[in-house]
Amino acid sequence: MNKKIKIEVSARHIHLKKDDFEKLFGENAKLTVKKELSQPGMFAANETVSVKNENFQIDNLRIVGPLRSYTQIELSKTEARKFKIDPPLRRSGNIENSSGMIIIGPKGEIEINEGVIIAKRHIHMTLKDAEEINVKDGDLLKVKTVGERGLIFENVVARVDENFSWAMHIDTDEGNAGGIQEVEEGEVVLK
Amino acid sequence: MNKKIKIEVSARHIHLKKDDFEKLFGENAKLTVKKELSQPGMFAANETVSVKNENFQIDNLRIVGPLRSYTQIELSKTEARKFKIDPPLRRSGNIENSSGMIIIGPKGEIEINEGVIIAKRHIHMTLKDAEEINVKDGDLLKVKTVGERGLIFENVVARVDENFSWAMHIDTDEGNAGGIQEVEEGEVVLK
Numbered sequence: 001m002n003k004k005i006k007i008e009v010s011a012r013h014i015h016l017k018k019d020d021f022e023k024l025f026g027e028n029a030k031l032t033v034k035k036e037l038s039q040p041g042m043f044a045a046n047e048t049v050s051v052k053n054e055n056f057q058i059d060n061l062r063i064v065g066p067l068r069s070y071t072q073i074e075l076s077k078t079e080a081r082k083f084k085i086d087p088p089l090r091r092s093g094n095i096e097n098s099s100g101m102i103i104i105g106p107k108g109e110i111e112i113n114e115g116v117i118i119a120k121r122h123i124h125m126t127l128k129d130a131e132e133i134n135v136k137d138g139d140l141l142k143v144k145t146v147g148e149r150g151l152i153f154e155n156v157v158a159r160v161d162e163n164f165s166w167a168m169h170i171d172t173d174e175g176n177a178g179g180i181q182e183v184e185e186g187e188v189v190l191k
Numbered sequence: 192m193n194k195k196i197k198i199e200v201s202a203r204h205i206h207l208k209k210d211d212f213e214k215l216f217g218e219n220a221k222l223t224v225k226k227e228l229s230q231p232g233m234f235a236a237n238e239t240v241s242v243k244n245e246n247f248q249i250d251n252l253r254i255v256g257p258l259r260s261y262t263q264i265e266l267s268k269t270e271a272r273k274f275k276i277d278p279p280l281r282r283s284g285n286i287e288n289s290s291g292m293i294i295i296g297p298k299g300e301i302e303i304n305e306g307v308i309i310a311k312r313h314i315h316m317t318l319k320d321a322e323e324i325n326v327k328d329g330d331l332l333k334v335k336t337v338g339e340r341g342l343i344f345e346n347v348v349a350r351v352d353e354n355f356s357w358a359m360h361i362d363t364d365e366g367n368a369g370g371i372q373e374v375e376e377g378e379v380v381l382k
Contacts, residue, residue: 177368
C-alpha cells in the first residue's frame with residue numbers, strides 16, 4: 001500500500017538569521033509576507049537579496065521567512081555550477097563546512113563562510129503522519145512519480161515536526177528531471 | 192538479476208543535416224572530430240553554432256557528428272525555460288511538431304520550425320544486448336542508480352541498432368537530480 005503525497009518544487013531561496021537580516025536590511029526592518037507556503041507559518045517574503053562570488057551573481061533571490069537561527073542559501077546543482085562551487089547535499093539547518101557566498105541587501109553586504117547547500121529531497125510530516133507510516137525523523141523513504149519522465153526518488157529524508165504538513169520538497173533539477181511542474185502528486189512507497 | 196550499465200550525461204548539442212550544415216558553414220565545409228563518443232562513429236565536432244530565439248541565445252553549441260538526415264537540437268528543460276519554449280520529450284529523430292529555433296553559423300543563418308526536443312532517456316544497445324535481456328526496440332526499462340541522490344529512472348527507451356554500444360544517456364537535469372557526474376554506473380532492473 002502506497003500513500004499519496006503532494007510533491008512541491010522548491011526554487012532557489014535564502015533563509016536569514018536576525019543578525020544577518022538586520023545587516024542587510026537595517027535594524028528596524030521586518031520581513032513581509034508575499035505568499036504563504038504549504039508548511040504552516042512559512043512564507044515567501046517580498047524582500048529579496050543578491051548573492052555573488054567571483055564567478056557569478058544571482059539577483060532577486062527570494063527570502064523564505066520567518067527568520068531562522070541560521071543563514072542558509074539553497075541552490076540547485078545547475079545553479080551551483082555557475083558559481084563554480086560544489087555545495088554539499090544537506091538537510092536544512094545542517095550547514096557545517098558547506099559553501100560560502102557574498103550576500104547583498106539594500107542596506108549592507110555580508111560574507112558567509114558556510115551556509116550554501118543543495119537541499120536533500122525530503123518529506124515534511126507531523127508525528128501522527130510518521131506513526132501512521134511507521135517511520136521516524138531522519139529515516140529514508142522512496143517516492144514514486146508518474147508520467148513519461150517517471151522516477152522513483154530514493155533516500156528521501158523524513159522530517160518530523162508538529163508544525164509541518166504532509167508534503168514532499170524537491171529542487172528544480174529534480175523537478176525538471178521528473179517532468180514535475182511546480183506541484184504534482186506522487187506516492188510514498190511503503191513496504 | 193540486474194545488469195550493469197554505464198550512464199553518460201549528454202549536455203545540450205545539435206545534429207545537422209547536410210543541407211543545413213552547408214548553409215551554416217559553406218558548401219565545401221567538413222565536420223572535424225574533436226572527440227569520439229561512446230557510440231561507434233559518433234563524435235563531438237570542433238564546429239559549433241549559436242542558437243537563439245526572441246528570449247535567449249546560447250553560443251558555442253557543439254555539433255555532434257556525423258551529419259544526419261534531420262536537424263535536431265537537444266536541450267535540457269532548464270535550458271528550454273530560458274528560451275521560454277516547451278519542447279516535447281522525444282526519442283532522437285522524432286521531431287515532428289517540436290519547437291523551432293534560429294541557428295547561426297559562420298557562413299549563414301537558418302530558421303527551423305521544428306527540431307528542438309528534450310531527449311527521452313534511453314539505452315543504446317545492439318540486437319545481441321536486446322536479446323540477452325529479452326527486450327525489443329522501443330521497450331521501456333527501469334534503471335537504478337546509487338548514491339545519496341539515488342534514483343530509479345522509469346520509462347527508459349531501449350534503442351536497438353547494430354552500430355550501438357551498451358550505454359544509457361540522460362540529460363544534464365537528470366544527471367544533476369541523480370548526483371551523476373558525467374559518467375557513472377547504474378543497473379538495468381530486470382524482472
